[in-house]
Amino acid sequence: MASPDPLFSVRNNFYLGAYQTAISDASSLTGLSEDQKLERDTFVYRSYVELGSYEMVLSEIPADAPPPLAAVRQLASYHKAGPSPSSPVPDALEAGLSDGALSSDPTYLYVTALLLALSVQVMLSLHRPDAAERQLRAMAAIDDDATLTQLAGAWVALAAGGPRVREAASIYQELGDRFAWTPRLHAGLASAQACMGRWEDAEAELLQAVEKNPKDPDSLANLAVVSLHLGKPAGRYLGVLKDVAPSHALLERRAAAEEAFDRAASGITA
Template identity: 90%
Template structure:
């Protein structure tokens, strides 16, 4: 096993785990006796990879969870449904008085359902919630609030919430914001903060690929290797295919990029990153791009929580 040390979610104690499974390594039996395997690893990991239906399926088979684990499970399940565009279902199943993380997901579903409307009440509701101690201390609530700020063009406001944070999700969002502001130096600093928490975590690896793509030059190969390793280790998703395609395109390998994007579209014909990049790649290859540009919804389909890759 290739092992790494991580912090127990329960008590902060050190434990050694296999990065592929989240299960304690046999070399550290004594430590494992004090820390149980993470039952939500697969759910969380599949969500970050963009395998939303798999995350939902994995969550449905979990048993023997604590109340806190059930809440986290439900949070990732409903976030997955948001990513799949099932806004009405999320709004109907999460009550208005739900716990903070679910309340945040409910607001996110409401925001995406309304579309980029300046009259949407969601941003004001999220901002008002920051004055509530229970909400303002919840990482998911902070993440959703920072994300909505970013999606509305308030990069500075997003960074005020995400920048000082020490959770992988908030730090990953701050990496994206910094890259959108053309601040690769600041994105590198946030990436180092993520690596200090868990350098082998999927989110850290994905953020490393984003930063490497933005850096360009020889580092594009690094990004390609990250996407390749994640796909081979876990499962190939449209997000990973689109990311690898971006790296291939940056290296001038347009045919390889097209092949990756076609696989992505085969898995999800409505994936906005894949369709947008496939249109660009088709133009570079001298092929018609109209059918990709004309796909109803790729330009408006953005609304996911995070971009899986940089555009070509």
């Protein structure tokens, strides 16, 4: 009979997003082997990264830490500096894959894939689809079937537009059917539906997203936009969005447009 896994609670709470609980559970564990202690510490520091405690992680994990902790240190460094196309962290992690010990370490592989995915988002936001495609190829070379690789592929396909939008829709549909439909997947599929002019289908996906998480900012913002295209009132969604994410890009662009209109109108009436 297999012995109980002492790290089950820590690992499970981390995957569920209960980061503080994972940290608390880890602090009460005793009698662990050296390998188990390393895995415990890795999940603890990954939890602190998710909670935004980047400085604490950087101060407690030395630069010469074992590969799993070194990868988490790199992740904290990347988040502390803020996503940037000039950040050396993704390239450093990718280069480390040539090391046999690192290329077989699951935490190192996870962090590398995560940062490459973030780099894809940065490149797309800078309107550099060519650079985003290169990062996507690097991710596919590591693991073509990984969820992060599939998601990044959907982002790139959506940005490319045209016939590739159907490719993005298929990716979101497959991920939702294979695993579980989350607000993020509903919102992604809705974006693809909107790009194809299927506004009613996009609305249906987004309504499912807010049913799962009524405070998801991107779902609320997309619902406001889709509602306008359908000739429906969007005020309710914008009001909730203002409460949960007052600095959301949609609200900032809307405020800037209203200010520009007011300036133009005052010039005419003067």
